[in-house]
Amino acid sequence: MLRFAGIQLKPGADKLKNLAQASELAVKAVANGANLISFPECFNSPYGNQFFAEYAEPIPDGQTSKHLSQLAREQKVHIIGGSIPEKDGSSLFNTSLVFNPAGEIIAKHRKMHLFDIDIPGKIRFQESETLSPGNSVTTFDCNGFTVGVAICYDIRFPELAQLMRLKGADFLVYPGAFNMTTGPVYFELLTRARAVDNQVYCASIAPATDQEAGYVSWGHSVVVAPTGQVVDSAGHEEKTIYCDVKKEDIQAVREGIPTWKQKRDDVYKLTEA
Numbered sequence: 001m002l003r004f005a006g007i008q009l010k011p012g013a014d015k016l017k018n019l020a021q022a023s024e025l026a027v028k029a030v031a032n033g034a035n036l037i038s039f040p041e042c043f044n045s046p047y048g049n050q051f052f053a054e055y056a057e058p059i060p061d062g063q064t065s066k067h068l069s070q071l072a073r074e075q076k077v078h079i080i081g082g083s084i085p086e087k088d089g090s091s092l093f094n095t096s097l098v099f100n101p102a103g104e105i106i107a108k109h110r111k112m113h114l115f116d117i118d119i120p121g122k123i124r125f126q127e128s129e130t131l132s133p134g135n136s137v138t139t140f141d142c143n144g145f146t147v148g149v150a151i152c153y154d155i156r157f158p159e160l161a162q163l164m165r166l167k168g169a170d171f172l173v174y175p176g177a178f179n180m181t182t183g184p185v186y187f188e189l190l191t192r193a194r195a196v197d198n199q200v201y202c203a204s205i206a207p208a209t210d211q212e213a214g215y216v217s218w219g220h221s222v223v224v225a226p227t228g229q230v231v232d233s234a235g236h237e238e239k240t241i242y243c244d245v246k247k248e249d250i251q252a253v254r255e256g257i258p259t260w261k262q263k264r265d266d267v268y269k270l271t272e273a
Contacts, residue, residue: 002144003244003245004034004242005034005037006173006221006241007029007040008040008219008240009021009207010207010208011042018044019064022039022044026075028240029242030076035077036078036080037079038175039082040207040217041094041177042083042084044064044084047177047217048215049127053092056087058088059086059108060105064081069103076101080098080147082205084097091132092130093131094110094114095110096108096109096110098140106141107139109150111127111150111151111152112133112136112157112160113153113154114133115152115153137167147169148165148171149174150164152174152175155194155204156186158194163270163272165198165199165260166270170201172201173203173205174191174202177215178204183206183218184218187218187220188204191203191204191222192230195224195226199254200226201223202223203223206219207219219236219237221233221239222234225243226253227253
């Protein structure tokens with residue numbers, strides 16, 4: 001069995017404090033039986049175009065990469081490192097790293113779909129003004145399960161989730177920071193939709209709400225079963241949510257409603273470029 005913990009923490013301007021808080025909460029999650037942990041999007045820094053360059057680090061030699069590697073090794077746990085601003089040459093990326101219990105990086109996902117929206121009178125945000133997009137479909141093996149990882153706005157693109165399912169995914173994890181405009185409408189809805197579409201467990205892990213931040217996260221981290229039912233969720237405050245991911249529950253849904261065996265490959269087909 002895979003016991004997942006999604007840690008909804010409130011990052012601030014001090015990177016060292018953010019990392020220390022993440023470690024403290026991870027240790028508590030492991031004590032509660034978690035063997036896979038995820039932090040939120042931009043868990044080590046404030047979120048915003050004005051912050052990405054300032055907080056960006058190289059991988060794997062940056063401070064956060066080394067910190068997460070040590071944490072995974074000491075706690076003997078798989079860690080999805082939420083996401084961090086990554087610097088690679090002259091380019092910046094929004095990147096999620098996955099560490100195994102030996103502290104090794106076993107997967108790396110660069111946010112593929114950049115958050116460029118403009119809702120008049122409510123919010124305008126253009127990640128593409130600062131960040132570059134990634135190009136990979138990311139999965140990794142964990143305790144006999146295949147886990148897919150993508151970041152925030154990636155969840156709006158069902159094709160990416162389907163490609164992760166085609167790679168064998170049992171569980172999709174999206175570190176994400178939806179805002180106070182889009183979060184109430186879409187955050188749980190999209191998580192449940194990706195779970196049902198692909199007959200997988202699905203989690204979206206957000207930063208806690210900080211009304212004093214320049215970009216205010218909706219919070220409300222959530223983990224959903226393959227049936228679309230919410231297993232655990234948070235509100236605006238800091239909270240760790242849990243889920244026991246079970247093969248038999250995935251199998252029961254896929255056998256009872258075998259949509260992936262009923263797809264019309266003679267009419268339509270999804271392939272990775």
